[in-house]
Amino acid sequence: MEQPIIQISHLGKEFQTTEGKVRALGDINLEICQGEIFGIIGLSGAGKSTLVRCINFLEVPTEGEVLFEGRSLGKMSPQELRSTRQSMGMIFQQFNLLAQRSVLRNVCFPLELVKTPKAESRARAMELLKTVGLEDKAAAYPAQLSGGQKQRVAIARALATNPKVILCDEATSALDPNTTKSILGLLKEINRNLGVTVIVITHEMAVIEAICDRVAIIDQSHIAEVGKVSEIFSEPKSKIGRQLILGDAARQVKFGNSRQIRIIFDGRESTEPVISNMVLACKTAVNIMYAQTRDVGGIAMGQMIVQLPDDEAEANRALHYLETVKIPYEEVSEHDI
Amino acid sequence: MTFDAATIQMLKTGIWETFYMVFLSSLFAYVIGLPLGIVLVTTDNDGIHPMPVLQKVLGTVINLLRSVPFLILLFIVLPLSKMVIGTRIGSPAMVIPLTIAAGPYVARVVESSLREIDGGVIEAAKSMGASDWQIIWKVLLPECRPSLLVGGALAVTTILSYSAMAGFVGGGGVGAIAINYGYYRYEAGLMWVSVVLLVVMVQIIQEAGMRMSRKGDKRIR
Ligand SMILES: Nc1ncnc2c1ncn2[C@@H]1O[C@H](COP(=O)(O)OP(=O)(O)OP(=O)(O)O)[C@@H](O)[C@H]1O
Ligand SMILES: [Mg+2]
Numbered sequence: 082m083e084q085p086i087i088q089i090s091h092l093g094k095e096f097q098t099t100e101g102k103v104r105a106l107g108d109i110n111l112e113i114c115q116g117e118i119f120g121i122i123g124l125s126g127a128g129k130s131t132l133v134r135c136i137n138f139l140e141v142p143t144e145g146e147v148l149f150e151g152r153s154l155g156k157m158s159p160q161e162l163r164s165t166r167q168s169m170g171m172i173f174q175q176f177n178l179l180a181q182r183s184v185l186r187n188v189c190f191p192l193e194l195v196k197t198p199k200a201e202s203r204a205r206a207m208e209l210l211k212t213v214g215l216e217d218k219a220a221a222y223p224a225q226l227s228g229g230q231k232q233r234v235a236i237a238r239a240l241a242t243n244p245k246v247i248l249c250d251e252a253t254s255a256l257d258p259n260t261t262k263s264i265l266g267l268l269k270e271i272n273r274n275l276g277v278t279v280i281v282i283t284h285e286m287a288v289i290e291a292i293c294d295r296v297a298i299i300d301q302s303h304i305a306e307v308g309k310v311s312e313i314f315s316e317p318k319s320k321i322g323r324q325l326i327l328g329d330a331a332r333q334v335k336f337g338n339s340r341q342i343r344i345i346f347d348g349r350e351s352t353e354p355v356i357s358n359m360v361l362a363c364k365t366a367v368n369i370m371y372a373q374t375r376d377v378g379g380i381a382m383g384q385m386i387v388q389l390p391d392d393e394a395e396a397n398r399a400l401h402y403l404e405t406v407k408i409p410y411e412e413v414s415e416h417d418i
Numbered sequence: 419m420t421f422d423a424a425t426i427q428m429l430k431t432g433i434w435e436t437f438y439m440v441f442l443s444s445l446f447a448y449v450i451g452l453p454l455g456i457v458l459v460t461t462d463n464d465g466i467h468p469m470p471v472l473q474k475v476l477g478t479v480i481n482l483l484r485s486v487p488f489l490i491l492l493f494i495v496l497p498l499s500k501m502v503i504g505t506r507i508g509s510p511a512m513v514i515p516l517t518i519a520a521g522p523y524v525a526r527v528v529e530s531s532l533r534e535i536d537g538g539v540i541e542a543a544k545s546m547g548a549s550d551w552q553i554i555w556k557v558l559l560p561e562c563r564p565s566l567l568v569g570g571a572l573a574v575t576t577i578l579s580y581s582a583m584a585g586f587v588g589g590g591g592v593g594a595i596a597i598n599y600g601y602y603r604y605e606a607g608l609m610w611v612s613v614v615l616l617v618v619m620v621q622i623i624q625e626a627g628m629r630m631s632r633k634g635d636k637r638i639r
Contacts, residue, residue, distance in 0.1 A: 177541065
């Protein structure tokens with residue numbers, strides 16, 4: 082593993098409300114590496130926004146630590162904290178542009194905060210607008226832009242101070258699928274060309290799949306699992322992981338009395354006709370309950386839930402076949418899904 | 419009623435007195451009220467610099483001042499005018515009670531304008547490392563400019579109507595003419611002329627405020 086740029090250890094956050102304490106995060110441990118695109122996924126209310134806001138201390142954690150390049154944010158003076166925030170850009174679901182400033186002056190804003198000379202910050206802003214493909218909109222105002230364009234301006238603004246990290250809280254959730262795709266493409270490009278570490282918060286699996294290297298699944302204030310996207314997609318270990326990846330479809334599968342197995346494809350096997358080979362070799366039938374394969378980072382990934390024949394001997398023959406051709410599988414029961 | 423040269427001269431003087439009473443009182447009321455309004459918003463629990471105790475105390479003092487009827491406030495404050503300006507009658511003496519009455523009002527008007535801002539924008543500024551001062555000067559005030567201007571028109575017209583009451587206690591201006599001639603001498607004609615003048619002034623202030631607000635608002639396509 083490369084050098085972690087952000088280390089989160091034993092982080093917890095409790096909110097004090099009139100109805101008592103609300104726990105939003107508990108014992109979160111994560112390391113985010115220099116230069117990666119790290120995804121955080123979870124259902125609504127899982128604590129994603131709270132977690133990302135703890136990373137730049139917009140929300141002060143009630144337990145644990147956040148280290149940025151080895152330095153604890155909690156131990157910084159207000160001034161140090163502000164300058165650390167300048168190394169961490171942030172983009173939001175609602176864009177949060179300044180409505181009374183032109184596009185160009187929006188991008189200049191973070192530079193103004195650090196008292197960059199006007200001419201210099203204008204030149205830098207124009208350059209960034211070119212990067213995001215909006216140099217012709219420099220004089221426009223946010224109200225005159227589409228959602229996707231607003232998010233591009235927000236990205237340019239987040240990049241103005243040459244940050245090492247960009248935090249994205251549901252950055253594409255207010256956009257249509259095509260615009261989402263282009264914004265994700267832009268983030269990936271920025272990650273590749275500028276080496277900026279990107280942290281993406283989302284509730285959509287498709288976003289993780291499209292750009293992330295690693296992902297953490299967060300469920301009810303805790304991290305359920307962390308790992309490479311390709312690994313988690315092919316073999317989610319947590320219940321919530323299976324739920325997010327298999328989707329609701331898996332819940333609707335009706336199970337009979339006979340045994341079910343989950344066959345896992347990890348790229349190599351999915352190019353072979355595994356099921357039909359098995360059926361031919363074992364001279365038996367299987368019932369495909371659920372199947373999903375997809376392309377993750379250039380490797381085909383997927384899984385399939387198959388109901389084995391009622392006949393014990395035939396079922397064992399099928400399992401034996403999978404073992405001999407080294408295809409991973411596991412037996413599943415209804416409550417596992 | 420006769421509109422001889424003397425009457426017209428009197429009206430002209432009245433307009434000028436009203437103008438400078440309202441202008442100076444508005445200016446001083448904003449000098450006091452604008453910072454207070456900013457403090458009310460920023461020190462609130464969900465503000466950028468929570469100081470709940472200060473916020474509560476300030477809010478209470480403002481409410482107290484706002485609940486004193488202006489006419490009563492005039493009688494209480496005029497001795498202060500005598501100390502500061504040396505007289506308790508005439509238009510300059512009225513500037514002090516007007517400022518004291520309007521300052522807290524302006525604070526509330528400013529407060530309500532500043533509360534209109536979208537919290538996400540402040541959040542974004544914070545995430546870029548903005549200090550509290552920078553958020554006030556570069557985000558809060560410029561983003562709320564249109565609303566502050568509308569509030570400004572509201573505040574100035576209120577000060578104008580207060581200034582008319584000053585006529586009862588020896589203040590000058592158009593309001594004093596209306597009161598002196600209409601109320602005390604039953605010269606209804608001159609009273610109505612004064613009232614129309616006040617209405618026109620309110621219209622002009624209101625319209626100017628709205629226009630400036632709309633013209634500078636970049637949210638409109
Ligand atoms: N300021 C707050 N005060 C009290 N409770 C809060 C506050 N902010 C968040 N919470 C609570 O913390 C929990 C996590 O909220 P959070 O916004 O982090 O969820 P999320 O995963 O981002 O959800 P979504 O996908 O809907 O945005 C929720 O139960 C929420 O009610
Ligand atoms: Mg959220």
